[in-house]
Amino acid sequence: MKYYIPFIMFFLSFTTTYGQGRFTLSGYISDFQTTEKLPGASVKIEKQNKGVSANNYGFYSLTLTPGDYTFGYSFVGYEMQYVSVKLSCDTIINISLKSVLTIEEVTVEARKLNAGFTESTETGTDMVKIETVKKMPAIGGEPDVLKTLQYLPGIKQSQEGTSAISVRGGSPDQNLILLDGVPVYNVNHLFGFLSVFNSDALSQVKMYKGGIPARYGGKLSSVLDIAMKEGNINEAGGSVSVSPVAGSVVFEGPIKADTSSYLVSARRTFLDLPVRLGLLITQPVQAGYNFYDLTAKANWIIDPKNRIYLSAYLGQDRYFIKYKDDDAKSDYAYKWGNATTVFRWNNIISNKLFANYTGYFSSFSNKQNNKIKDENSFTYKISSGLKDFAVAADFDFYPNVNHSVKFGVKASAQSFSPQYIVYEENDVDTTFGKGIQYNAFIASAYAEDDLVITRRLGANIGARIDNYSSGGKNYFYFQPRLTARYLLAKSLAVKASYSKMAQFLHLITNSSVGLPTDLWVSSTETVKPQNSWMSSLGFFYQPLHGYEFSVDGYLKKMDNIIRLEEGASFLASRQQTWEDNVISGKGEAYGVEFLLKKDVGKLTGWVGYALSKSVNQFDEINNGKPFPYRYDKRHDISVLGEYKLSDDGIDSRSFTWAFTYNTGYAGSIPDIKHQGMNIITEEGRDAWLGMFDSFKQRITYQTPNNYRMPAFHHLDIGYQTTRKLSKFRSRTWLFSVYNVYNRLNPWYFYMKEDKMMQVSLFPIIPSVSFTYKW
Template sequence: MNKLLYLLIVFPLLGYGQSTKRLTGYVQDAQTGERLIGATLFHPESGKGTTSNAYGFFSLSLPRGKQLVEARFVGYQRTTLELNLQQDTLIVVRLTPGLDLEEVTVKGRHNTSSHPELSNLSFNRINMETIDRIPVILGERDLLKSLQYLPGVKGGRENTTTYNVRGGSDDQNLILLDGVPVYNVSHVFGFFSTFNNDAIKSASFYKGGIPARFGGRLSSVLDISMKEGNMRKASGTFSISPISGRFTYEAPIKRDTASYLISFRRSFIDLPMVLMQKIYDSAQTYGFKFYDFNGKTNWMVNEKNRLYLSIYAGRDKQFHRSEYAGVSTRNHYQWGNLTGVLRWNKLFSPKLFANFSAYFSQYQYEQEAKSNSDETFTEFYTSSKLWDHSAKFDFEYYPATNYTLRFGGKYSHLVFKPNILQVKGNEYNQKFNDQYTNQSDLAELYFENDVQWGDFNINGGGRLSNYFADGEYYLHIQPRLAAGVKLGQGYSLTASYMLMTQHLHLLTNSSLGLPTDLWVASTGKVKPETGYQFALGMEKDFNQTYRAGVEAYYKQMDHVIRFEEGETFVNANENNWEESVLVGQGRAYGSELFVEKRKGRLTGMLSYTLAWSERQFDEVNNRNWFPFKYDRRHDISLMAEYELQTNSSYKKSLSFGFTLQSGNHLSVSDAEMPGIMPPGMQESVWSDLPEWFSTRKTFYEPNNFRMPSFHHLDIGYSSKRKRSNGKIYTWTFSIYNVYNRMNPWYYYKKDNEVRSVSVFPIIPSVSFTYKW
């Protein structure tokens, strides 16, 4: 252990002496003042370099005297800085947007120099401008759907935002918005994500070798940063598509000192439906709507202190109202998120940078149904709620150019109300499961050693978590290690190991009826999930134009949970959810391959994944392993863009997206039995109760049916024109499912026969964006 500490801490310092000076600063957009994440600072004479962190900060040790330093960032013109370092110096590097023809421009992904120890199959920096040109359904650009073109990332049902990474479940993906976990990321039952692209600055995606500063999930991390607001002048974006409208406005509060951003998106789905129902004086009113709001402000107190405040709110609501035969019914089904975070960046010295944060994240789902007549009154209400309040600190220490030490910690208090059920009537008012509210506390510490020795890069560290709930505590040590080495002739080899712990669980009903997902906490009876993953990969660069790589992985997961067969979220019995779940294990393994073209008029990536994912529970399937529902053996994805015309003021391009995947596994019921009706519902005036009230289904063999292969081709055309006054007009046309492949969206069983329903035929769409 002493030798290891010497290698990781002492040896890197040997190259640091009094003849060097520290160059620190921030990299930002010259036009807006936005800090740039992952920008590269390179000293050609020594071959040393570094990248800006999540707040645009960098620190580089250079020899005393006159020096030349190159600053680069994808989509910006390269800048050469002429410096005369006689003392430690703090600067601001301003990069101008625009293509540098001498640079390598990677479509869909930033150069991974910020994580040279990870392969392009384990880490991706997402290019937001490229996402805007990917063909999508109904003109809605979507960050989460774009991830599904990456190898090892598989979508749920067709055209949904949920995704599964390397054999994990969708709740095993940590999704952060300005450092705050978002617990529900779907609009319209998963068709669209909660993230408005107009408000997003950048995103980083990890699925292997996850650094120790991230924790709480087993499979992946998506770290999203919101725009900060234009520091130099007022600007805005207006976008409209067949499904929604978006408006974003940003402006300085005080030039180069403080700014703000507001962004709002609202769907149009309900407006024409309600209008037609009013025109025809319908006895029923029904519809669906959603909205998102993003707000952010930041204040540069001085060159060493900066404050940020970010807020996000989003909600979906499905509603139905009717008047018939003297009976009035009102139904709504809604869910949403609310997050907020206050952050303080502090530069203590040229070698020590810190960030302090306090945040909250709330998720709430509820369904309410009321029925009234002259003589009777019935109300049914069910809900699930989660509150997360946390405080954390993060430090980055730069003792030498080739060594960075990161360390920090977090304390969280979480409250769960997972399964509240209430039934009211003329003569009764009964509430169930309110006593099963759970509270838990989580304390975490981490450290990372990021070391570069020539062509060898290593990131080693660990995370310590202590989780308290129901009088029990769970202490976990989570080591992390990732290493990469350049072998010459364009070859590089990477390897990683990570041990992860997840203290939250998402319970999902096994049937295909009402969405019944709910977040629950680990308790004295249900332990946290744990998992480890090994990955080994090799890549090859071909003349900076082509890149190819392959990576194999193996993942083991323990204490994964699922509902017992026949159990659902709506449970009128006086049983805690813990009594209705099974605890088991999972495993996943496979290999991923990609080929990428990064230069020229035609750019893009072709990927293939061969994968297995299985689960095992003692109470299910005679204790035998069975396929996970998203066990898709083969996955081929293609994303490409062809530039038809490009100059300083006009750009036309064609984009293509194709995917071919093995089908999902589903549980088709073997038997059905009468269900237990909630008290009072037997006398309900409703004529047709939902099936999940009256029927329970059993599955002797889980995931016993595989859907047919899923595939579709999408094509898009984008025309972007920039006027001399700086205003930008963008038209985007797309065709989803060009050859009208009717992929089954779900299956059901009727008259002892399995039948399918397809939702998405060929769908053309158009969207318009105006920026000023």
């Protein structure tokens, strides 16, 4: 506590200094119809280059000298609202903004430039509207927020069809993905073809690719902050959605009018039902695959200064196959999933100081079980997982109009079970990894100040400290963060950033197709935490209202990244642990991104291009020379758009499209092939998925990722029609076609008789989905 006393005294001095002869305007900014809060909404003082952004809960605060002011409240996709105030005492004003659907509905005043795009100190950030996600064409007609993000420059899917993303040349495990502030460790449903996030239950999505604020920590490459809906506090409602892949329902409404609300959503796949029925009729086999996810959220307004939230997520995938005849039977099952629970308490300590207290639990687990019985019996089980408990206190402090300060502390306890393997043959039991568990404790503190230095110059200056303890080993990291912007003109700004990052979790990857055979492991005495520093420099230009253009260059250097040794088994034997099978190295990624966006009028969307390079370097591989990283994609072009065909207030129709082109994936061609024996013994069993064969073909790669697959590209189109049936009821049809010109993109290659054979995944796929909302 003694370390934080000077910190607290510093902020109290701000309050004392700026409290004399000044008054504060504060309140919440929310959606007029749904009452959802609008995080990041802007409050600007007319005729002054001053203002503030609402925090993650829609709260804002401005401290000014007495006088007459006009304030402009704005948020992307909403009509600007002006309020005139004679500030002679502390004042609370809560604002509700109305959504605008077409440019004709926007007032003349609202057509001013979005000052936040150039005046904000944020750089390398992207926001995607949930409405945009729901309109985009998708595989199987199921909207997916992560698939939409993949059309932004610098954000790419790790492989076709997968939800896992690579950001600016980093690996998927280097992304901090938060759902209502809670880390989510597995984002894949359906072997990665869908993400675990149900778009019907989400309110906002914000991605940080660079210039990451000090309040975020624990990962190297990016932050994806996803917020769930709060639930309508005024009216009960809901929706039902059906696609060829899954069906979902959402219910929301007040628990007690004007003081509390709830939201519940559920989603489940249909794929297992026809498969199981067909096999039951034609084959002596039972097989199926299904997934589900459940989300729930409730919030209560205790009084004007206190509000509490409780939210939870539960999701699971399950694949199984059973076979039985007169001679033998087998039973194989594989399941994996996430669970999160979070409690949050918002407390307005004063009109300048906002507090949020959080306690959460997050877990991920996967389990595999295989039983075979003929003249012999064989059982194979493997499981792994992690648990994360944390408490945190975060504060937003607004001493005056030139400073917006955030600071906080967090304590987290993590438990890892990276491997638990049971192998039984003819009732002989051999267990590997039993009781192996890694525990870690992380204590963190941060502070950042978003300040206006001069009329043209602004900056966000901050720092984060993390102390990580595991197995008697401590690691301490000081991580400075800085973003700055300089206004060359009102519509043109240059922005720069520097971020030092540390990551204490490692992901050992065995597969690139979204299977949960990956292992989350902790840093130890022999496997050090990953760390990186990132810098960026860019120009941001807004020529007209609704048009934004940016050019952003970046450089990222990474240390202590890990991978499996060449030829090493993914899972450990009795003599070895995972630590014995990994090697440590470094990486580098750099590039430049171009993005042109238009978000007003009948035609909206964006065009993006990224030129980038990502390499890894390990002493034990390629003679210590750098080699292309598997996520290295030199050229990347994306076009995403919507054209509103009509909207008369009752019927609306729109046409959407999404096109992507990028350099092919980096893969490895074997240089040497030879036969080797996969020996299974009591002393050390080679436990991997191919362990049933006694002889395996061994493949040696002299240079990893020495082959570049053909270019990856496809065009998707969609058509959406919505009819408003009454004030609150509507129905929507979405017709979409994935891969219109039937491009057979390579999913992976394999060698057959010294020839490269290509396996492709998705041909042209038409689909239709239906949503009824009330």
